[in-house]
Amino acid sequence: MRELKIFAVVVFFSLLTYWLVEPYAHHQMHMKVDKDGKEIVIKSHGFTYDGTDDIAEAERKGDAALVTKKKAFWADVKTVAALKGNAAAGETVFANCIGCHNGANINMGGVIPPNLDHSGAIYDKNYLIALIKDPAMAGNVDHKYADTSLHPMGSIKFTVSDNQQIADVVAYMQEKKAGEVTPKEAFTEACVRCHAVRYTKTTQLGDTPKFKHKKDELAHEIKVIEEQDLVKAYMGNLPPDLSMMIRARGEHFMETFIENPQGQLAGTSMPRVGLNQEGYEKVKEYLTEAGDPSKKAREQLGPWVIGFFVFFTILAFLWKKSMWRDLH
Amino acid sequence: MAHFEKANSLNEWMDQRIGLNTLKRVLNTEYWIPKDINFLWAMGMVLAATFGILVISGIFLLMYYKPDTNLAFDSVNYTIMAEVGYGWLWRHIHGIGASLVFLIIYIHMFTGIYYGSYKRGRELIWLSGMGLFVAFSAEAFSGYMLPWGQMSYWAGMVITNLFSGGSLEAYGLVEWIRGDYVPGDAYLTRFFMLHVFLIPLVIIGLIVLHFGTLRLPHVNNQEGAEIDFEEAADLWKAGKRKESKVIPFSPVFLSKDVFVMGVYFILFFYLVFYNFNFAMDPVNFDPADGLKTPAHIYPEWYFLWSYEILRPFSKDVGLIAFGIAQAALFFLPFIDRSPNVAPAHKRGLFKYWFWALIVIMIALTALGKLPPTDPLFATLGLIFAVAFLFMGPILFVITMFEKKIEKGA
Numbered sequence: 001m002r003e004l005k006i007f008a009v010v011v012f013f014s015l016l017t018y019w020l021v022e023p024y025a026h027h028q029m030h031m032k033v034d035k036d037g038k039e040i041v042i043k044s045h046g047f048t049y050d051g052t053d054d055i056a057e058a059e060r061k062g063d064a065a066l067v068t069k070k071k072a073f074w075a076d077v078k079t080v081a082a083l084k085g086n087a088a089a090g091e092t093v094f095a096n097c098i099g100c101h102n103g104a105n106i107n108m109g110g111v112i113p114p115n116l117d118h119s120g121a122i123y124d125k126n127y128l129i130a131l132i133k134d135p136a137m138a139g140n141v142d143h144k145y146a147d148t149s150l151h152p153m154g155s156i157k158f159t160v161s162d163n164q165q166i167a168d169v170v171a172y173m174q175e176k177k178a179g180e181v182t183p184k185e186a187f188t189e190a191c192v193r194c195h196a197v198r199y200t201k202t203t204q205l206g207d208t209p210k211f212k213h214k215k216d217e218l219a220h221e222i223k224v225i226e227e228q229d230l231v232k233a234y235m236g237n238l239p240p241d242l243s244m245m246i247r248a249r250g251e252h253f254m255e256t257f258i259e260n261p262q263g264q265l266a267g268t269s270m271p272r273v274g275l276n277q278e279g280y281e282k283v284k285e286y287l288t289e290a291g292d293p294s295k296k297a298r299e300q301l302g303p304w305v306i307g308f309f310v311f312f313t314i315l316a317f318l319w320k321k322s323m324w325r326d327l328h
Numbered sequence: 329m330a331h332f333e334k335a336n337s338l339n340e341w342m343d344q345r346i347g348l349n350t351l352k353r354v355l356n357t358e359y360w361i362p363k364d365i366n367f368l369w370a371m372g373m374v375l376a377a378t379f380g381i382l383v384i385s386g387i388f389l390l391m392y393y394k395p396d397t398n399l400a401f402d403s404v405n406y407t408i409m410a411e412v413g414y415g416w417l418w419r420h421i422h423g424i425g426a427s428l429v430f431l432i433i434y435i436h437m438f439t440g441i442y443y444g445s446y447k448r449g450r451e452l453i454w455l456s457g458m459g460l461f462v463a464f465s466a467e468a469f470s471g472y473m474l475p476w477g478q479m480s481y482w483a484g485m486v487i488t489n490l491f492s493g494g495s496l497e498a499y500g501l502v503e504w505i506r507g508d509y510v511p512g513d514a515y516l517t518r519f520f521m522l523h524v525f526l527i528p529l530v531i532i533g534l535i536v537l538h539f540g541t542l543r544l545p546h547v548n549n550q551e552g553a554e555i556d557f558e559e560a561a562d563l564w565k566a567g568k569r570k571e572s573k574v575i576p577f578s579p580v581f582l583s584k585d586v587f588v589m590g591v592y593f594i595l596f597f598y599l600v601f602y603n604f605n606f607a608m609d610p611v612n613f614d615p616a617d618g619l620k621t622p623a624h625i626y627p628e629w630y631f632l633w634s635y636e637i638l639r640p641f642s643k644d645v646g647l648i649a650f651g652i653a654q655a656a657l658f659f660l661p662f663i664d665r666s667p668n669v670a671p672a673h674k675r676g677l678f679k680y681w682f683w684a685l686i687v688i689m690i691a692l693t694a695l696g697k698l699p700p701t702d703p704l705f706a707t708l709g710l711i712f713a714v715a716f717l718f719m720g721p722i723l724f725v726i727t728m729f730e731k732k733i734e735k736g737a
Contacts, residue, residue, distance in 0.1 A: 003366045010368075010435060013686065020694035021629045022606050028698050028705075029624050199406050240614075244405050248613035250605075291613075294409060294416035301417070302601030309597060313590030316583070323583040326569055327363060 030253075032263075034060050042263050044255040047277045049127045050074060053260045054140050073130070073137050080129045080163045085171025093169040096159045105205060107227060109152035110234025111193040112204070120170075120178035122186045122279030128170045131274060132160055139271025140262050152234070183289065186282035190273050191242065194231055199243040199290045204231055235269045246284070246291040254284070356578035360557050360564075362549035363575050369547065370588035371436040377589055378429045378596075379531070385422040386524070388415075393474065395520035397513045400476035401615045420600045420608070426468055427607035428596060430630035433461060441660070442682055444669045445548040451661040452541040456534055458658045463531045465631070470523035472628065473516060477612030482625045484511045484519075494644040510618055552669035624699065632696030633689050637717075639700060640710035649717060656720055663720055666727035674733060677726040681719070688716050 032040040040060075045052070051074030058066040100113040119128065130138035135153040136145045148154050160166060187197075192206060201208040203224045211217040232238045249257070256263055258280060261270040275283060288295055335341035342348040361369075392412055394403040408415035437457070440446055446454035469487065473480045488511070492502050507514030546557060555573050563572035575581055599607070606629070611622055627635050638650040668675055672682040695709040 006366055006368065013690065014431065017629070017690050017693055018606065020690070021632065021697050025694065025697040028702070198402075199410065244613040244615075247405075248610050250610065291405075292409075298416065298420075298601055302597070305597045305601065306594060309590060309593045313587065313594060316587040316590045320583040320587045323580050327575065327580070328570065 042256045044252070044259060047124060047255075047259060047275055047280050049124050049130065049259075049272070049274060051077070051130075053263055054137075057140075057262060070137070073134060076133060076163075077126055077130045080133070080166050080170075081126055083164060083167035085164075085167035085169075085174075087168070087172045087175040089165075090168035090170070090172025091176070093160055093165050094172050096156075097169070100153075107230045111152060111231055112227070113153075114189050114193050116173065116177055116189070118177060118179070118181040118185055118189055120173035120175065121181045122190060122276060122282065123274045124276040125170060125174065127272070127274030127276075128173060129166055132156055132166050132169065135271075138274065140260060141269065141271045144269065181278075181282060183282045183286035186275075186279055187286040190275055190279060190283060194235065194239040194270075195242045196228075197242050197287075197290050204228055237269075239270065242287060242290070244291045246287040248291075255280070258283075357576050358561065359577040360561050360574040361547050361577055361581040362553075362555055363573055364549040364551060364553070365547075366550060367584070367588050368435065368439040369581075370585045371432055371439060373582075373585040374589055374592050375429065375432050375436060376535070377592075378425055378432060379535070381421060382425045382429065383528070385418045385425065388418040389422055390524055395474070395517050397476060397516055397616070400474060400516060404475045405613065417600070420604055423608045424596060424599045424604060426471060427628065427630070428599070429464065430468070430628075432592075433464060434630070437461070437657075438686065440548075441685070442672045443548050443550070444552055444664075444666075444671070444675070446661040447664065447666075447669045449545040450541075450548065453538065453545065454661050455658065456538040456541050460531065460534045460538060461657075462654075463527060463534055467523060467527045467531060468628065468630070470519040470527060473511075473519040474523060475612055476516060476616045478614040478616055478620070478622050479609050479612040479625070481511055481616035481618065482622055483627055484515065486625055487627075488515075490638075490647065490650075494647045511616075548669070550671065552671060554669075626697050629693060629697070632694075633692035633716075634696075636692040636696035636709050637713045639696070640706060640713050649713060652717060659720070660723075663724050664727045665724060666730040668730060668733045670733055676730055678723075678730065681723055681726060684715075685719055688712050688719065692716060 032042065034040055051070060055067060055070045055074065058070050097116060100108055101116045102113070103115055105112055127138060131153075134142075134148050135156065136142040136148045136151045142148070145151050145154075149157060160169065188202075188206065192202060193204065196203045204227045205220075205224055208220065208224075211220065228238055246254075253264060257265065258273065258275060260272055261268050262272075332344055335344055339348065343350075389408060392403060392407050392415065394400055394407075404419070408419055410416075440454065440457070469483075473484050488502055488505050491505055492498050503509060506512070507518060546555070549555070553573075557574060560572045560574040564574060564576070609628075614622075626632070634650060634653050637653040638646045640646070641649055666675065666678065672679045691708070691712045695705055695712060698705040700706045700709060
């Protein structure tokens with residue numbers, strides 16, 4: 001039928017235009033290439049960490065010494081991961097951590113050391129091992145520090161250095177610092193030391209309390225600004241507010257960026273935070289609640305509205321049929 | 329004062345005072361539409377419906393939107409999207425509507441070009457329609473500023489910069505338009521006024537004019553046939569519905585319009601609920617920051633073809649080419665010298681010209697978004713931009729030599 005042919009032509013050109021300006025153009029725009037012009041495919045690897053990305057990056061830079069260093073480091077991590085950790089022994093080692101990770105909300109060398117209450121649940125095991133061995137290497141931000149001991153957590157090297165000790169403390173965290181974790185807890189522990197979320201009234205100091213007096217409110221605001229200044233001095237720029245980030249970046253970007261920030265944004269001062277799959281899901285849930293709270297309502301209402309119009313269209317078709325029946 | 333009888337019904341009462349029955353007859357039951365049409369003839373009513381949806385959703389959004397550079401972003405993304413009941417729905421409808429209205433405008437325009445619906449007698453339909461296209465473009469651009477995201481800010485920066493006129497360096501004019509050296513509060517509030525008041529007023533006026541210009545020449549038909557509307561109308565009124573070449577707007581033509589609208593709304597709401605990023609660019613969910621230029625600045629898809637005519641040339645040549653491209657389509661009825669009102673497939677070379685135009689416009693649209701840093705895309709952009717500029721003169725020449733089609737053959 002002629003009318004259907006015309007419809008097919010219209011649909012074809014509309015879809016072609018859509019494909020060109022959306023999937024194709026966006027792929028071209030965000031494509032990363034190495035120095036030979038070959039595309040670098042950035043894939044998520046399920047929030048596990050074995051240094052593959054870091055080694056590949058070093059290889060692309062053509063820095064042989066760096067490649068060797070990265071390979072040696074992640075091989076070490078693998079060795080520790082194979083050791084059997086003793087949680088009871090780990091508890092003693094963990095006492096070293098609490099010196100800084102104490103919930104006092106005091107900035108130490110750039111950021112407030114995060115709470116570790118759910119560290120065994122939201123972070124990957126390999127990453128935790130890597131972090132204790134060398135925080136700068138684990139975060140893939142070693143280019144920022146001439147010496148790892150300059151990293152805010154750099155002193156860990158002098159307190160926990162024995163491989164068995166590392167295995168023990170990680171085993172302890174996985175056993176005792178795990179359990180049920182809410183999206184808010186996961187987000188606070190993993191992200192809030194740098195990022196604010198104004199839509200949930202969260203700052204680098206955590207939840208903003210309610211104040212009776214304007215004076216107290218302003219005093220808190222000043223404390224927030226002071227903390228932000230410290231973070232800014234350390235990071236080079238104030239990390240962005242994450243209120244709308246879930247709408248501003250695609251799923252693929254979020255996943256791969258959180259797994260390895262350098263891959264998507266070479267040179268960024270954001271370190272890898274080492275979330276595992278569960279940790280990421282919780283963080284994503286929190287950001288969705290902040291920046292896209294209508295997602296659930298949208299998905300629920302959608303079929304009803306579309307169903308209504310399908311029904312409407314069927315009725316309209318029958319009306320048209322009856323109107324045009326005796327015209328030809 | 330004229331003499332008034334006591335009315336026996338509300339209908340009669342209204343009829344006495346504003347001629348309700350005459351209005352119904354003139355606008356509906358005896359407004360004749362040719363019978364030989366396809367679904368593309370429903371695009372006008374689809375556009376009218378989409379405009380209605382944009383107005384209604386716009387009114388709801390207007391109740392909570394705050395035109396202030398400090399508040400705009402959060403009033404849209406927090407107040408409307410998170411706090412107001414169904415605010416997200418109205419915003420998604422408004423965003424999708426703004427994008428789809430251009431898809432339908434383009435289909436409507438290309439339908440007019442394909443069937444020669446701008447030719448002698450119908451020039452004003454085309455001209456008022458082009459006026460609407462320009463007004464809708466201004467409406468879309470001004471509306472895009474309002475969420476005050478990164479793309480709002482930087483697109484505003486780029487487009488207002490065009491008014492510096494290249495080497496004329498008329499920065500005074502640019503500042504006058506912005507009300508500031510860079511887009512700021514004065515800029516946002518004036519574009520807010522344009523978006524919610526002045527341009528909608530112009531659009532409504534132009535829609536009335538557009539409908540008015542249709543009245544005497546009547547709607548075209550699939551074969552471009554000349555119809556004696558009075559004779560055909562008499563046949564219809566005499567009950568000879570098969571023999572008559574026309575149908576009344578209401579209810580016969582309308583029944584088809586409503587069916588097409590139904591199909592359109594299924595697509596519309598599928599996009600509203602499940603696939604909206606093409607109309608609501610993620611980049612614009614980052615708040616405006618004058619110190620952070622996004623890696624890629626591009627307009628919405630419906631402006632890409634004209635953006636790509638600006639981009640591949642040097643500054644001044646680009647601006648001139650861009651100017652020509654904006655105005656060129658207005659002159660279509662006068663460039664086309666052919667005496668024929670007929671669909672493109674019956675018009676010899678014009679058929680190839682039409683499909684070439686479609687290909688060029690789509691190629692320009694794609695290239696307008698693809699990064700010009702890639703030499704292949706840059707070269708293709710230049711080729712298609714030049715090709716577009718040649719389409720006018722080519723049309724003039726090929727239609728001069730177009731053979732007259734004998735009607736009734």
